[in-house]
Amino acid sequence: MNQHLKSNSIAGRDVAAHLHSQTNPTRFEETGPLIIARGEGIRIFDDAGKPYIDAMAGLWCASLGFNNERLAAAATKQYAELGFYHTFFNRTHAPAVDLAEKLLELTGMAGGKAYFATSGSEANETMVKLAWIYHTVRGKPTKRKVIARDRAFHGSTIAAASMCGLTFMHREFGLPIAGFVHTLCPDPYRNMLPDESEEQFSQRLADELEKLILREGPDTIAAFIAEPINAGGGIVVPPKDYFARIQAVLEKYDILCLDDEIVCGFARTGNWFGKETVGMQPDMMSLAKGLSSAYFPISAVVMAPKIYETVKQFNERGGSFGHGFTNSGHPVGVAVALEAIKIYEDMDAVEHVRKLGARLRGHFDDISGRFPIVGQVRGAGLMLGIEIVADRETRAPFAPALQAGPAFDQIAYENGLICRCMGDTLGFSPPLIVTESDVDEIAGLCEKSLRGLMIHLLPN
Numbered sequence: 001m002n003q004h005l006k007s008n009s010i011a012g013r014d015v016a017a018h019l020h021s022q023t024n025p026t027r028f029e030e031t032g033p034l035i036i037a038r039g040e041g042i043r044i045f046d047d048a049g050k051p052y053i054d055a056m057a058g059l060w061c062a063s064l065g066f067n068n069e070r071l072a073a074a075a076t077k078q079y080a081e082l083g084f085y086h087t088f089f090n091r092t093h094a095p096a097v098d099l100a101e102k103l104l105e106l107t108g109m110a111g112g113k114a115y116f117a118t119s120g121s122e123a124n125e126t127m128v129k130l131a132w133i134y135h136t137v138r139g140k141p142t143k144r145k146v147i148a149r150d151r152a153f154h155g156s157t158i159a160a161a162s163m164c165g166l167t168f169m170h171r172e173f174g175l176p177i178a179g180f181v182h183t184l185c186p187d188p189y190r191n192m193l194p195d196e197s198e199e200q201f202s203q204r205l206a207d208e209l210e211k212l213i214l215r216e217g218p219d220t221i222a223a224f225i226a227e228p229i230n231a232g233g234g235i236v237v238p239p240k241d242y243f244a245r246i247q248a249v250l251e252k253y254d255i256l257c258l259d260d261e262i263v264c265g266f267a268r269t270g271n272w273f274g275k276e277t278v279g280m281q282p283d284m285m286s287l288a289k290g291l292s293s294a295y296f297p298i299s300a301v302v303m304a305p306k307i308y309e310t311v312k313q314f315n316e317r318g319g320s321f322g323h324g325f326t327n328s329g330h331p332v333g334v335a336v337a338l339e340a341i342k343i344y345e346d347m348d349a350v351e352h353v354r355k356l357g358a359r360l361r362g363h364f365d366d367i368s369g370r371f372p373i374v375g376q377v378r379g380a381g382l383m384l385g386i387e388i389v390a391d392r393e394t395r396a397p398f399a400p401a402l403q404a405g406p407a408f409d410q411i412a413y414e415n416g417l418i419c420r421c422m423g424d425t426l427g428f429s430p431p432l433i434v435t436e437s438d439v440d441e442i443a444g445l446c447e448k449s450l451r452g453l454m455i456h457l458l459p460n
């Protein structure tokens with residue numbers, strides 16, 4: 001047995017007692033966990049004291065790094081004043097009101113409402129339920145289905161996982177459940193035809209969406225959900241006019257547009273929200289992760305006034321909105337989120353991300369010139385992907401058995417860099433607080449790891 005898995009060690013006890021998300025159980029029992037002992041800025045340290053730059057901000061979420069003192073102080077202050085209260089039965093508290101107002105202002109949903117939950121999955125499922133109310137009140141109760149996209153990630157609860165377009169989220173559970181269907185992923189690198197322009201590609205995607213709607217029956221479709229830039233499916237940036245064309249189809253068939261901003265929100269793509277980066281005009285948005293820099297499990301839905309109006313109308317004879325989570329609007333969560341937003345404003349996160357994102361992108365473009373296995377560099381702001389390929393000319397992928405992406409992750413990890421492959425796309429989404437020298441270091445470690453990968457893949 002691996003020495004560090006002795007039964008009285010943290011690793012051994014972890015293996016004995018703890019089931020991990022997105023982890024192979026058999027391999028885990030052999031290797032044990034990576035124990036994270038502490039964080040400092042963009043770095044984490046394992047229990048042996050080895051530092052790693054976490055160039056994924058954990059799970060695209062710790063935008064302010066791993067030991068932000070202002071966030072810790074905001075939490076401590078709020079715990080001392082009111083450590084818990086709920087927001088059911090018309091209860092509220094000042095920080096929840098402040099955050100609701102702030103989110104409506106930032107997202108441009110003036111006159112609408114903010115609703116709080118505790119995870120991204122819950123926020124996405126909340127949007128689905130709101131879409132159902134919306135259509136029911138307008139006399140269209142059969143509009144229930146949700147269209148998501150291939151390669152999408154929207155969460156792990158049953159409906160959220162059903163909205164995912166990734167087989168690893170479905171295969172153990174018999175998902176998706178009925179009523180959740182998928183349309184094409186707008187990936188120009190993989191799905192655009194050789195003789196197609198970007199505009200033609202967007203139009204084909206819109207036509208395919210329309211065909212799906214007609215096949216399923218327009219009277220059965222409630223909503224379409226998309227991230228502005230698909231994160232977990234491989235940092236897929238849609239063509240420029242994609243959302244304009246998609247939204248024209250949605251409007252034609254009275255289908256709501258749900259914007260999952262859980263990764264893209266809060267400056268990640270170089271605008272406050274990803275919708276600005278890609279020209280999306282949603283009816284509702286889900287927020288989480290960067291909302292509190294992941295220092296507290298909090299999420300939110302912001303909705304246009306027309307959505308709220310239907311919730312009100314549905315209940316005009318005295319019913320209550322029959323939805324809610326114990327920790328919806330938790331006082332510490334909203335206090336931490338308010339402080340995170342203040343920090344983003346103080347550091348001018350949008351401008352900072354544009355500048356540092358351009359610098360990292362510049363490094364990756366240079367690297368691409370030196371490594372024939374780099375097929376494409378893509379992304380926006382500080383959300384960048386490098387797709388590696390066996391043949392740059394033909395875009396032929398590596399044989400799946402080579403596990404090229406995971407091999408890169410392992411080599412990078414050994415070099416002290418945490419990134420995350422999605423298939424053979426190497427993902428980078430560092431904390432937004434990165435400095436110029438951090439970005440240079442990430443690029444240097446990436447290059448070193450690509451060299452290691454070349455040796456691993458082509459040893460001779």
Ligand SMILES: Cc1ncc(COP(=O)(O)O)c(C=O)c1O
Pocket residue numbers: 059118119120121122124153154155156227231232260262263288
């Ligand atoms: C785009 C997107 N939506 C939703 C979720 C689900 O969020 P949570 O894990 O907080 O439920 C995630 C999580 O990674 C995500 O990346």
